[in-house]
Amino acid sequence: MITSQFSTKQRILGAAETLFAQHGFEKASLRQVTAAAHVNLAAVNYHFGSKENLIEEVFRRRLDRLNTHRQDALRKVEHQPDSTLDQVLEAFIKPAIDLSLDQNGGGAFMRMLARAYAEHDQPLRKFLSDNYGHVLREFAVVFHRLLPHLSKEELYWRLDIVAGALTYAMADFGLIKRRPGTTERNHRKQAAEHLIRFASAGLSAP
Amino acid sequence: MITSQFSTKQRILGAAETLFAQHGFEKASLRQVTAAAHVNLAAVNYHFGSKENLIEEVFRRRLDRLNTHRQDALRKVEHQPDSTLDQVLEAFIKPAIDLSLDQNGGGAFMRMLARAYAEHDQPLRKFLSDNYGHVLREFAVVFHRLLPHLSKEELYWRLDIVAGALTYAMADFGLIKRRPGTTERNHRKQAAEHLIRFASAGLSAP
DNA sequence: TTATGATTCAAACAAACGTTTGATTGCGGG
DNA sequence: CCCGCAATCAAACGTTTGTTTGAATCATAA
Numbered sequence: 001m002i003t004s005q006f007s008t009k010q011r012i013l014g015a016a017e018t019l020f021a022q023h024g025f026e027k028a029s030l031r032q033v034t035a036a037a038h039v040n041l042a043a044v045n046y047h048f049g050s051k052e053n054l055i056e057e058v059f060r061r062r063l064d065r066l067n068t069h070r071q072d073a074l075r076k077v078e079h080q081p082d083s084t085l086d087q088v089l090e091a092f093i094k095p096a097i098d099l100s101l102d103q104n105g106g107g108a109f110m111r112m113l114a115r116a117y118a119e120h121d122q123p124l125r126k127f128l129s130d131n132y133g134h135v136l137r138e139f140a141v142v143f144h145r146l147l148p149h150l151s152k153e154e155l156y157w158r159l160d161i162v163a164g165a166l167t168y169a170m171a172d173f174g175l176i177k178r179r180p181g182t183t184e185r186n187h188r189k190q191a192a193e194h195l196i197r198f199a200s201a202g203l204s205a206p
Numbered sequence: 207m208i209t210s211q212f213s214t215k216q217r218i219l220g221a222a223e224t225l226f227a228q229h230g231f232e233k234a235s236l237r238q239v240t241a242a243a244h245v246n247l248a249a250v251n252y253h254f255g256s257k258e259n260l261i262e263e264v265f266r267r268r269l270d271r272l273n274t275h276r277q278d279a280l281r282k283v284e285h286q287p288d289s290t291l292d293q294v295l296e297a298f299i300k301p302a303i304d305l306s307l308d309q310n311g312g313g314a315f316m317r318m319l320a321r322a323y324a325e326h327d328q329p330l331r332k333f334l335s336d337n338y339g340h341v342l343r344e345f346a347v348v349f350h351r352l353l354p355h356l357s358k359e360e361l362y363w364r365l366d367i368v369a370g371a372l373t374y375a376m377a378d379f380g381l382i383k384r385r386p387g388t389t390e391r392n393h394r395k396q397a398a399e400h401l402i403r404f405a406s407a408g409l410s411a412p
Numbered sequence: 413t414t415a416t417g418a419t420t421c422a423a424a425c426a427a428a429c430g431t432t433t434g435a436t437t438g439c440g441g442g
Numbered sequence: 443c444c445c446g447c448a449a450t451c452a453a454a455c456g457t458t459t460g461t462t463t464g465a466a467t468c469a470t471a472a
Contacts, residue, residue: 008419026232030460040421045461047419117374157400161371168323168370194363201411202404214449236430246451251431253449 009047011037014105017058021108024115025055056127059116062099062109063131069095070135078142085146085203089196092139093166097192100170101185114171136163147203162199169195215253217243220311223264227314230321231261262333265322268305268315269337275301276341284348291352291409295402298345299372303398306376307391320377342369353409368405375401 006014015037019028030051034041048054073091077083100110116124136159144155169191179187212220221243225234236257240247254260279297283289306316322330342365350361375397388396 024232026230026459029458031458040419041460042422042462043420051460154400157396158404161375161401161404164374165367165371168374169367190363194360195367197411198364198367198408202408205403205407235428237428246449247430248432248452249450257430 008037008039008043012039012044012047012054013058013061015039016054017062017105017112018108020055020058021105021110021112021115052123055124058109058112059127060131062106063128066095066099067131067135069098071138074138074142083142083146085143086196086200088139088142088146089162089199089203092162093192093196093199096166096170097188100188107184107188110170114167117167143203158203158205161202165199166195214243214245214249218245218250218253218260219264219267222260223268223311223318224314226261226264227311227316227318227321258329261330264315264318265333266337268312269334272301272305273337273341275304277344280344280348289352291349292402292406294345294348294352295368295405295409298368299398299402299405302372302376303394306394313390313394316376320373323373349409364409364411367408371405372401 012033016028016033019033019036022028023032030044031041033054034044037043044051044054048057070092073095074088077087077091096110100106102109116128140155140159143159144150144152147155150158170188182190218239222234222239225239225242228234229238236250237247239260240249243249250257250260254263276298279301280294283293283297302316306312308315322334346361346365349365350356350358353361356364376394
């Protein structure tokens with residue numbers, strides 16, 4: 001056997017994740033994906049029905065884990081009486097970093113997530129909102145408890161800014177390039193630390 | 207004459223900007239663009255040579271103005287001895303807001319710019335870096351003067367975060383929807399104010 | 413072993429894409 | 443008037459796209 005140990009479905013999902021992140025949803029063709037997965041072209045429509053469904057499956061696989069990790073981290077923090085702003089921020093940011101550091105295309109997935117925000121089409125945004133929105137609202141409640149002087153509107157504005165900066169940083173959009181001496185792992189760890197420090201001060205602004 | 211007063215070239219540029227922002231570079235076809243511009247399909251290749259060239263022209267038209275506005279605003283601020291962090295931030299952020307508020311597709315262009323960051327392909331990123339990078343470096347020098355306690359590396363990390371949050375906010379990615387009572391103009395003005403307050407505190411973090 | 417249902421495969425499908433062609437139109441200067 | 447060039451037009455070009463087809467192959471249970 002020359003192909004990998006994983007099933008056809010798994011291999012398609014893995015290859016799709018990498019290629020979608022590298023070239024975008026439209027530019028990455030099913031022929032590229034199936035070639036990279038060492039799988040017949042028709043296998044995508046057999047196992048997933050359509051390219052659109054494949055895209056959603058790729059998202060679901062990772063987002064489910066990200067959501068539960070964030071919720072677990074949040075519950076650990078909110079049930080202790082003296083939780084700090086930085087701890088809640090870390091509960092929000094750390095799982096995203098960990099996911100981006102996951103071997104087998106974690107970073108690729110993060111770029112794909114950012115790309116999904118940029119692709120402004122409504123079906124995909126609705127899908128993301130359904131799988132994403134309730135977690136953000138849970139965090140908003142806890143942030144509101146820690147920053148009671150902020151109006152609900154002010155708080156939402158600032159959380160939106162944090163989410164934007166996080167997305168941007170994790171997707172490696174920025175001008176900051178990894179220093180040759182540091183690993184990708186350390187680069188993203190630094191990004192998380194800087195982001196938490198920055199966001200903590202920003203959220204606490206008068 | 208049923209078509210607009212503008213020339214074929216202008217009408218193509220306008221329609222392209224809107225449709226690229228709405229559907230992305232790949233999804234928006236030249237047939238859609240030329241139909242919206244009330245122009246023959248072949249006109250794009252006649253006037254611009256290729257779709258790739260058209261994309262670059264759409265960028266150049268707006269970016270040139272954004273750059274000079276930012277540089278003008280920066281020079282006004284840096285040549286007064288008691289300039290503040292908020293003033294420099296405003297010199298960076300305000301021109302972007304103004305551009306996004308420009309009638310005839312300013313908001314559309316901003317979404318297109320964010321999309322260009324997401325499209326991770328190198329030719330476009332090089333083009334943006336060439337037309338964008340030197341302005342960012344000018345701002346970095348002034349910020350460094352106002353925040354001397356920050357190492358150059360720390361400063362670059364934080365500026366990268368600011369740029370990311372600005373891009374995200376201007377492209378209207380976030381979960382914050384415009385309130386029914388407020389105009390788009392006021393919505394973006396509010397976004398700018400919140401962003402400046404947040405970024406000012408974030409940059410000043412210990 | 414044989415029969416059955418799931419999977420894989422090469423091949424072809426129609427549709428849409430960016431681009432090119434060659435004829436036609438419109439218009440300003442000689 | 444008419445020449446010459448720039449602009450516009452309908453039509454077609456060759457690719458590439460996602461999807462479908464029907465036969466071949468595999469695995470499993472009777």
